[in-house]
Amino acid sequence: MSFLIPCPHCGKRSVYEFRFGGEVKKRPQPDAAALEWMEYTYTKANESGVQKEWWFHRSGCRQWLQALRNTTSNEVVEAFYPE
Amino acid sequence: MAENTEKFTIQFDGQSVEARSGDTVASSLYRAGRRIFTRSFKYHRPRGLLCMAGNCPNCMMNVDGIPNVRTCITPARAGMQVRHQNAYPSLDHDWLAGVQRFDWLMPVGWYYKAMTHKSTWHLAEPYIRRVAGLGVAPEPGSGSKDYEHAWMHSQVTVVGGGPAGLQAAFKLAQDGSHVVLVDDQPELGGHLRYRKQAGGISAELIAQLKANPRVEILSRAYCFGLYEGNLLGVLQFSPHAGAIERLIHLRSERVVVATGAYEVPFTFENNDLPGVMLSTAVQRLIRLHQIRPGSRAVIIAQGEQGDEVVADLREAEVEVVTILGPHQVISCAGSSHVTAVHATDGRFACDLVVMCGQHVPNAGLLNQSGGKLAWDKDRAAFLPVNLPAHISAVGEVTGTGLVRALLLPPEDVSFHKRSFVCLCSDVSTADLRDGISEGFDHIETLKRYTTLTMGPCQGRMCQLVGIGVCAHQTGRGMGETGVTTSRPPNPSVSLGALAGPRHHPVRRTPMHYAHDESGAVWLDMGEWKRPRYYRTASCDSERACVEQEYRAVREHLGLIDVSTLGKLDVKGHDAGKLLDKVYTNRFSDLKPGGVRYSVLCDDAGIMLDDGTISRLADDHYFITTTTGNLDFVQQWLEWWLVGTGWNVGITNVTGGRAAVNLAGPKARDVLKTLTECDLSSNAFPYMTCRDAEVAGVPSFLMRIGFVGETGWEIHFPAEYGEYLWNKLLDAGKSLGIRPFGIEAQRLLRLEKKHVIVGVDTDALSNPYESGMAWVAKLNKADFIGRNALSRLAQAEPQQKLVGFVMNEEAIPQDGAAILVDGALAGRVTSARYSPTNGKAVGLAWVLAKSAAEGAEIQIRVNGGVAKARIVRDAFYDPAGGRLRM
Numbered sequence: 003m004s005f006l007i008p009c010p011h012c013g014k015r016s017v018y019e020f021r022f023g024g025e026v027k028k029r030p031q032p033d034a035a036a037l038e039w040m041e042y043t044y045t046k047a048n049e050s051g052v053q054k055e056w057w058f059h060r061s062g063c064r065q066w067l068q069a070l071r072n073t074t075s076n077e078v079v080e081a082f083y084p085e
Numbered sequence: 086m087a088e089n090t091e092k093f094t095i096q097f098d099g100q101s102v103e104a105r106s107g108d109t110v111a112s113s114l115y116r117a118g119r120r121i122f123t124r125s126f127k128y129h130r131p132r133g134l135l136c137m138a139g140n141c142p143n144c145m146m147n148v149d150g151i152p153n154v155r156t157c158i159t160p161a162r163a164g165m166q167v168r169h170q171n172a173y174p175s176l177d178h179d180w181l182a183g184v185q186r187f188d189w190l191m192p193v194g195w196y197y198k199a200m201t202h203k204s205t206w207h208l209a210e211p212y213i214r215r216v217a218g219l220g221v222a223p224e225p226g227s228g229s230k231d232y233e234h235a236w237m238h239s240q241v242t243v244v245g246g247g248p249a250g251l252q253a254a255f256k257l258a259q260d261g262s263h264v265v266l267v268d269d270q271p272e273l274g275g276h277l278r279y280r281k282q283a284g285g286i287s288a289e290l291i292a293q294l295k296a297n298p299r300v301e302i303l304s305r306a307y308c309f310g311l312y313e314g315n316l317l318g319v320l321q322f323s324p325h326a327g328a329i330e331r332l333i334h335l336r337s338e339r340v341v342v343a344t345g346a347y348e349v350p351f352t353f354e355n356n357d358l359p360g361v362m363l364s365t366a367v368q369r370l371i372r373l374h375q376i377r378p379g380s381r382a383v384i385i386a387q388g389e390q391g392d393e394v395v396a397d398l399r400e401a402e403v404e405v406v407t408i409l410g411p412h413q414v415i416s417c418a419g420s421s422h423v424t425a426v427h428a429t430d431g432r433f434a435c436d437l438v439v440m441c442g443q444h445v446p447n448a449g450l451l452n453q454s455g456g457k458l459a460w461d462k463d464r465a466a467f468l469p470v471n472l473p474a475h476i477s478a479v480g481e482v483t484g485t486g487l488v489r490a491l492l493l494p495p496e497d498v499s500f501h502k503r504s505f506v507c508l509c510s511d512v513s514t515a516d517l518r519d520g521i522s523e524g525f526d527h528i529e530t531l532k533r534y535t536t537l538t539m540g541p542c543q544g545r546m547c548q549l550v551g552i553g554v555c556a557h558q559t560g561r562g563m564g565e566t567g568v569t570t571s572r573p574p575n576p577s578v579s580l581g582a583l584a585g586p587r588h589h590p591v592r593r594t595p596m597h598y599a600h601d602e603s604g605a606v607w608l609d610m611g612e613w614k615r616p617r618y619y620r621t622a623s624c625d626s627e628r629a630c631v632e633q634e635y636r637a638v639r640e641h642l643g644l645i646d647v648s649t650l651g652k653l654d655v656k657g658h659d660a661g662k663l664l665d666k667v668y669t670n671r672f673s674d675l676k677p678g679g680v681r682y683s684v685l686c687d688d689a690g691i692m693l694d695d696g697t698i699s700r701l702a703d704d705h706y707f708i709t710t711t712t713g714n715l716d717f718v719q720q721w722l723e724w725w726l727v728g729t730g731w732n733v734g735i736t737n738v739t740g741g742r743a744a745v746n747l748a749g750p751k752a753r754d755v756l757k758t759l760t761e762c763d764l765s766s767n768a769f770p771y772m773t774c775r776d777a778e779v780a781g782v783p784s785f786l787m788r789i790g791f792v793g794e795t796g797w798e799i800h801f802p803a804e805y806g807e808y809l810w811n812k813l814l815d816a817g818k819s820l821g822i823r824p825f826g827i828e829a830q831r832l833l834r835l836e837k838k839h840v841i842v843g844v845d846t847d848a849l850s851n852p853y854e855s856g857m858a859w860v861a862k863l864n865k866a867d868f869i870g871r872n873a874l875s876r877l878a879q880a881e882p883q884q885k886l887v888g889f890v891m892n893e894e895a896i897p898q899d900g901a902a903i904l905v906d907g908a909l910a911g912r913v914t915s916a917r918y919s920p921t922n923g924k925a926v927g928l929a930w931v932l933a934k935s936a937a938e939g940a941e942i943q944i945r946v947n948g949g950v951a952k953a954r955i956v957r958d959a960f961y962d963p964a965g966g967r968l969r970m
Contacts, residue, residue: 004316016314016336023724029688032867039872043689058720066720066727076313084728 012062023056093163110156112374124172127511128185133359137366152220193516242337247275249480250343269307279372310573344447354416360423379437386441449571460564507547509540594648595806616826634825641821642749651715659731686870743806748796790968792833836961895951
């Protein structure tokens with residue numbers, strides 16, 4: 003694993019500067035059904051293709067950002083600070 | 086090069102050997118008459134120089150303590166210590182050479198066939214380890230540390246310094262690119278250096294490249310891997326006098342692969358005898374090292390293929406006995422060196438056999454880049470196709486200008502047990518045939534079954550021939566049979582180079598040297614150094630020292646450096662809201678000056694960290710985290726802030742603040758001599774905090790009690806670390822103060838049943854099963870983990886974290902198994918001898934049904950079993966009165 007992530011603040015950097023935060027998922031409402039909470043807590047889409055992920059730029063701007071990464075090629079299409 | 090040669094000596098197996106400037110280790114040994122360079126992996130057959138290019142395994146020796154060095158490409162240096170490998174007592178007389186007489190006992194797939202019962206392996210392993218293999222790794226700690234890592238960036242990297250690579254680098258630099266040129270030889274030029282007939286090197290081109298500031302040349306450097314994002318792994322030998330090897334992480338926008346082609350041997354009986362060489366090796370010996378390789382040579386070549394080397398040999402005054410076509414050769418004769426060639430038309434006495442073999446494109450890197458290798462019938466080679474963007478190839482690696490030779494194997498290939506395909510692990514044509522007939526007829530399964538292409542040469546010598554045999558035996562074509570996947574590292578990389586210079590960052594607390602003077606025995610905690618305990622004149626063992634420190638805290642007073650705690654300053658109108666959302670305890674209603682303990686859970690209800698949180702003002706909190714989790718906690722808090730728009734700022738103040746915990750019944754008596762602050766329990770009760778000056782140092786005091794005694798955690802600017810540490814020790818001297826370390830602290834807290842998150846809990850532990858239900862405030866609004874925790878609050882716990890006290894003298898180890906009625910029922914997480922109880926006490930995970938108060942459990946100790954009893958309350962001061970005194 004040696005791909006590059008285009009950090010919106012620092013530019014293209016080695017993935018080793020980042021901490022992986024997993025897939026971007028929507029946290030359920032407090033009163034959501036147990037099944038919804040279980041899906042959120044324990045399951046992952048593990049997309050074969052482009053998925054949206056959290057990355058923390060540990061050795062750079064120290065900001066959480068989101069990246070669109072193709073999981074089959076590790077190409078990062080885009081990285082941005084979430085709204 | 087031939088002129089002005091300088092002479093010096095190297096040491097081989099204790100003997101001095103003369104070498105000349107420009108020599109490699111192998112060339113100087115060859116000139117001195119050495120013909121056997123190694124003994125083979127399995128059969129201990131004598132092996133001599135074959136490729137002279139670092140491609141085959143035949144010249145690997147121990148050089149200056151480093152095993153498996155390819156001596157044919159390692160420049161000789163005065164005083165070098167070279168030793169043979171895998172032979173006893175010497176290369177020329179190897180007692181284990183008798184093994185090859187039993188080769189009929191070692192069919193292909195021998196391990197799978199012989200090791201059918203686990204006891205066979207246990208019996209055979211010690212013998213196999215002694216007999217088979219390569220060099221011996223240096224003893225731990227004795228190896229050289231002179232390895233470096235470096236990082237480089239370039240616009241274009243050209244791999245290969247032959248004619249195609251030089252042209253490419255020149256043109257790219259001319260067009261304005263910054264070029265890094267990687268070449269594995271000591272000098273640029275590739276095959277032009279030793280092939281007189283190829284036209285010679287353009288000295289002008291090389292001079293221009295060297296003078297061009299846009300070109301950076303890495304000589305004696307090979308590229309062992311091409312990774313994602315155009316990251317090249319490059320290993321450079323002797324980058325300067327102080328380093329053996331340098332591993333370069335080279336990131337390049339474009340990569341041009343100009344790795345050329347290498348020559349591979351023919352297969353016939355005894356094709357591995359010393360004296361049987363590739364034509365390019367012979368040319369290298371003659372042209373690069375001015376060595377006469379033999380006196381009578383037999384050439385094996387197809388058509389005019391041999392003309393070039395024949396001319397070279399005649400020039401070097403070697404008699405050319407005959408030129409044979411590959412089909413004509415039956416076998417070579419000789420025991421430790423070739424003496425004759427048996428051919429279809431007779432026997433030819435000789436001391437050198439020159440094989441003008443097939444040239445194989447060195448396309449491993451292109452394969453690694455994602456490119457495919459497709460069979461090209463016309464050129465009889467696997468050639469790179471479908472290269473990804475930013476990767477290109479030039480020169481012989483693409484098939485252009487490739488020296489053609491006969492494709493192997495011929496229809497009448499001789500399947501002989503001593504007709505070797507793979508020199509690295511002694512795999513013969515007969516072994517391949519047998520493997521295929523046993524059903525391993527796919528090139529990838531054949532590879533795994535026979536270990537073909539899996540040795541140090543990584544298939545350079547054997548891959549094409551192996552594919553040929555497989556294609557021939559199965560009746561499939563070369564293209565259909567296909568190539569095995571190339572994976573980095575190829576060629577191999579020494580572990581020392583991968584490990585690098587081993588510089589580990591170390592963090593020392595502001596009081597580090599004061600601890601050192603007090604006799605601290607150090608413990609590594611992440612990057613931090615912490616005193617494990619203090620060895621003083623009055624104690625001579627760890628246990629005695631720890632017990633003295635323990636008694637000082639329980640009876641008088643102790644002082645511990647807790648500067649390594651993570652410290653976060655959280656400020657803003659919404660700070661309380663954030664802490665309420667992320668921690669399980671409630672903080673928005675905490676009054677300024679109050680302190681609360683909490684754990685941090687994820688949405689599955691698993692405890693991630695714990696710590697104390699003090700409220701300094703309405704919009705200002707101070708968090709401590711466990712030593713190793715600071716980064717994680719800070720990132721966790723910031724993560725949950727993303728997108729909220731809340732007014733909160735988090736600052737890490739860990740390095741800027743020192744911290745100590747002053748604890749023990751005399752803590753107040755000592756502290757009040759240094760501060761004006763009212764320390765009485767009415768003015769400064771348990772779980773509160775104040776700003777105050779201590780010995781003139783602006784400090785922040787928290788009255789908390791991890792160790793179970795009256796005490797204050799004092800946070801203050803790091804600059805005053807040693808000053809205040811010494812002030813406190815001086816002030817407590819007459820009252821029996823002692824500095825205490827981690828071991829005593831762990832014992833003290835264990836007696837209080839205070840859990841350490843991450844030691845007593847793991848990635849499956851929730852607050853309910855850990856006996857900390859009180860810390861989860863389910864009646865506050867949504868927080869991280871609330872949903873899962875409210876379910877867990879209703880559920881029957883599967884297991885419980887409980888305290889136990891031993892019924893006998895034994896002290897269990899952390900992690901010891903717990904048995905109930907002979908069945909496994911849990912494990913110990915922490916156990917120590919408790920001076921207060923006179924027995925060992927501990928914390929353990931026990932199945933809920935066996936975890937009732939007073940229940941008897943058994944714990945594995947020292948191979949036996951010892952009895953213990955489950956205790957609900959803390960082992961020391963269960964009511965906590967001493968904390969509030």
